[in-house]
Amino acid sequence: SGPIHDAGCAFLHQHYDGGGGGGGSPPTMAWPTNYGRLATATMFTLFFAGDEYAPGVEAVVSSFAGYDDHGESIQHFLRKHYSAFLSAVAEILKDETNVLGFETMNEPSNGFIGVDDLRDLVMPAPFLHAVSGFDSMRLASGEAVDIEYYSAPFVFDSMVTVNANERSCWVDSSRDIWRRVGLYDIDSSTGERRLLRPHYFHRNVTSNDDFVE
Secondary structure (H helix, E strand, C coil), X not given: CCHHHHCCCXXXXXXXXXXXXXXXXXXCCCHHHHHHCHHHHHXXXXXXXXXXXXXXXXXXXXXXXXXXXXXCEHHHHHHHHHHHHXXXXXXXXXXXXXXXXXXXXXXXXXXXXXXXCCCCECCCCCCEECCEHHHHHHHHCCCCEEEXXXXXXXXXXXXXXXXXXXXXXXXXXXXXXXXXXXCEEECCCCCCEEECCCCCCCXXXXXXXXXXX
8 A cells, every 4th residue: 555545644445454443344434534634634735825834835746747837836836727627627518508517626624724733633523543733744754653543433442553664655854844844843863753833823824813714
């Protein structure tokens, strides 16, 4: 299976092997837990407020893709291409008499935006691996973390070790967006992950206003 699933950065049904406190078939309605895991939370944060919370993070596109996006902020890159996708759909469907419209984004999330404390649960409810925002960053960086496992929403089962093989979901440590912007660091001697800015996403970095409001 892939590092994103193995590191606990996303729950992917195709890679579920019954481990991590589970067993058998993937649990029903496991997908909403991805809202609080690093992959989904990071992408929604970058899409809606990347310039605010990940300043200086730019899109890196392989030359074979035919894009000229180098040096473009990740927020602008994501929004530009998403808008292009919506335009393409609208162009194809505009003359279909049985189509009234289409949904522009199904069940979006705020990601980390507005989270008061990264040590708190980011998910809608504790289910499966109840990771905090900081837990998800620790896992993504390649740390094995003991996490509470819930067999059903709010039903605690046991403590389990997630990412026991210490896989990182980043291509290399220099691509770790949240470490780059100074949310946490790693002690060079002990390897301990240290949260430096637990309330980073609660306020607008520039104005100090509540971003969600």
